[in-house]
Amino acid sequence: MAHGWWGKILEVDLTHREFQVREIAEQEMKTYAGGSGLAASILFREFEDCDPLSPENPMIFMPGLLTGTPVPSASRSTVSSRSPLTGLWDESNVGGYWGAELKSAGWDGIIVRGASASPVYLYIADDKVELRDAAGVWGKDTFETEEQLKAETDPKAKVAAIGPSGEKKVLIAGIMFDGKLGRAAGRGGLGAVMGTKNLKAIVVRGTQRVPVFDSAALKALLKNEIPVIKEKAAGMSKFGTAGGVQAVEAWGDLPIKNWTLGSWEEGAKKTTAQSWLEDVLDSHHTCYGCPIRCSKLIKLDSGPYAGIYGHFPEYETLAGFGANCLNDDAEVIMAANDLCNRYGLDTISTSAAVAFTMELYEKGIITLEDTEGLVPEWGSAEAILTLTRQIGEKEGFGAILGKGTRKAALEIGKNAIEYSIQTKGLEFAFHDPRAFTSMAANYATENRGACHLGALTYFLGRGIQVPDLGYTEPPDVLSNDGKAKIAYDMQNYMSIFNPMGLCKFLFLASVGPTQIAGWVKAVTGWDVTPEDMMALGERLFNLKRMYNVRLGVSRKDDTLPPRLLAHARPSGKSEGSLPHLGKMLNEYYKLREWSEEGIPTRKKLKDLGLAWTEEVLPIAGV
Structure with missing residues (x-):
């Protein structure tokens, strides 16, 4: 019996209105976890070279491995697909209650393919799965949609829905969860992908408890850890x-x-x-x-x-x-x-x-x-x-x-x-790499574009500690020295969170891979270490890079807007500061064991258990 996960994904073919159950092997879950990790493995292996706004572009809704368990902040799910905004890998993470509800319904995720001939919504109630007519909510905003669909199905159901912008295939449309609670899988235009599929919403009701391997051990861990997180x-x-x-x-x-x-x-x-x-x-x-x-x-x-x-x-x-x-x-x-x-x-x-x-x-x-x-x-x-x-x-x-x-x-x-102000087509989140130079390496190399959540290195500069990684003192935020290493470490660390279904604000309480490994062991029964967690993060970061390598991404794309490289802020604490991105990238690629053009080497892929992705290296001229 699996613990923390169920071993099955729902596959939905909207074109033919068919459903299948996809089984997940334990080794697959150990290697990629849930969330964006397992989704990246599936989307790479089943890649469709198509317009992101075509029915052939699949999208995956995937809670994390720990989502729906008593682990603190284990609420998160990730929506993954090829972005219509950037044309590259996209994952958009969301909290709220929807992911835990899907796990409670007995599912580890949903793969959506094809497109319906008319607007529909997917209704899941434990093992019961059906497509229903969405004509009555098509054109309505996300608040109205949630209210109406809960009235049609179950008042305790959880709703993920697109609004009019997703229906109209606006390339910066997201997917909203939980109605007025306003939880959003916002970045990269995945609402437009749903709109292309004529899928207005996914409504979920679950009545099962996610199995935990050792509830007593987990309870003992949380008794000590939750008060610290709150404080x-x-x-x-x-x-x-x-x-x-x-x-x-x-x-x-x-x-x-x-x-x-x-x-x-x-x-x-x-x-x-x-x-x-x-x-x-x-x-x-x-x-x-x-x-x-x-x-x-x-x-x-x-x-x-x-x-x-x-x-x-x-x-x-x-x-x-x-x-x-x-x-x-x-x-x-x-x-x-x-x-x-x-x-x-x-x-x-x-x-x-x-x-x-x-x-x-x-x-x-x-x-x-x-x-x-x-x-x-x-x-x-x-x-x-x-x-x-x-x-x-x-x-x-x-x-x-x-x-x-x-x-x-x-x-x-x-x-x-x-x-x-964008990188790889994704607009910058509102943290300035001229103020925290480590963010320059992060923004430039993040797989979905200018994403602050990929590393959150600015928090280290503001005094947040990660003792597991050796970060107990804030670095010089304006210096360019050592910032490639910070970006590398923090990207690997942050790449653990989405696959586990954990909120990254746990980082503010100095939660590190040691605590996460303890939670995984108690929930799943797997004998994992903090080093295993960091290896997972590095594996998944590289897997997503390889997805983008297939699409032509290399050093030429790992850049920042000229405004942030050549024009310093004229006043304030970061006045005059500029990141030296070229030097950072050279250091960063060496740490990653990538080529000078930003392509993972065959040796690195083999070491990470990703040798099976080598098929795309000829695209990069390797």
């Missing part, structure tokens, strides 16, 4: 990520005016949660089994945006629609956040597209004729909200912006690409 994450519990805006600005890390300015002290004070959360807080919430409780529901009872009720804006949303657009009105950000959650839009890419538009207008690259009379001036609430709606509806100038800033810039021309 170390107390600030996150009170304000969530939204409480970090001022601190990030003080570090010179907050992107301001499309990454051009260095300081925004008063604006940061107005937009950080400490200034507004008490006035709008409705309730504190948590994801499944999480002692940190960083999630908040807000309610606006008065003012121009009265009636908003839902998940509060996270740090990335506050930074994107706030500082990066020179907007210091927190309620405007709440309104933009509400629109994104209802439409099913990635708030990072959407807000980046708005800031991009404002700079293009300022520089005279676009005019009022392009925007149909809308004046996209810096800080304009009308511009922020109108462009967000247009992106969600795929209308007006928003129809161009919804393709992502790289594609939009290439379509606009006139050197607009200079103002697109």
Whole structure:
């Protein structure tokens, strides 16, 4: 009997309306775990060379190995596919309750192939699986969709759904989970992949308990560990990520005016949660089994945006629609956040597209004729909200912006690409590699593009410790020395979390591979070590790199926008700092045992148990 997992995946063929059960061998789960790990193995082996927005592009919904167990913060699931935004590997991770519900229904994941001839939703109730007509919710926002589908199925069901932006195949559309709780698999445009398949939602109801090998041992571990997690994450519990805006600005890390300015002290004070959360807080919430409780529901009872009720804006949303657009009105950000959650839009890419538009207008690259009379001036609430709606509806100038800033810039021309802050086509998360130079190596080499979550190295600079990896003192954040090693170590470490279904905020409580190995052993019965966990992370990072190598990725793609390599911030704590990316990449590739062009060597692949991926090396000229 398996423990922590069930040994089966649901395969859904939407074209033929057929279902199959795919069995998972124990060795396969040991080698890749769940989440994005097992998904990467499947998607590599069954690769389809097709347009990401074609029915042939499969997508996988996969909870982690530990998801749904008593392990703290084991709530996470990953949606994986080839991104229509970047054309490369994509994984978008989400918390909430959906993943635990799928595990409770007796499934380790779902593979979706093909496309339905008409809108449908997938309903799973333990072993009962059916496709149902979604005509009644097609066109509705994600809040309305969740409410209606729970009424049609089971009030205790959990819902993953796309909004109108996913239906319209907007390339920065995400997938929303748990309705107003606003959990999002936001990045890379996977909502558009669902829309292509005419799949409006996946509704799940489970009534089983995920089996645990040694409940007593797990309980003993958690008795000591959970109080420490609560204590170390107390600030996150009170304000969530939204409480970090001022601190990030003080570090010179907050992107301001499309990454051009260095300081925004008063604006940061107005937009950080400490200034507004008490006035709008409705309730504190948590994801499944999480002692940190960083999630908040807000309610606006008065003012121009009265009636908003839902998940509060996270740090990335506050930074994107706030500082990066020179907007210091927190309620405007709440309104933009509400629109994104209802439409099913990635708030990072959407807000980046708005800031991009404002700079293009300022520089005279676009005019009022392009925007149909809308004046996209810096800080304009009308511009922020109108462009967000247009992106969600795929209308007006928003129809161009919804393709992502790289594609939009290439379509606009006139050197607009200079103002697109992205790597590999994915807009940057709002942490500046000029403030924490280790983030330069991370952003440049991350498999899905400019993703901060791939390593979170800036937290080391702010004093978070990972004793298991030898990080007990903060590094010099502006120095370029040793930063390739930090990125390498932290990418391998962070690559454990998604396959395990763990929230990365456990890192803030200094949870390391030792604790994770203990949890895996208690849950599964496998005799694993911290070294095994780090080897898993390294294996999976390289597997995803090989997926991208097949698609032509090499050193030429491991880069940063010129603005972040050649133009220093003019003020603030990181004033004058620039990352030396070329030197970092040379060091990083040596640590990875990749070629000078960023291609994993045959020896490295063999050492990691990935020799079976060598078939794609000729594509890279190896």
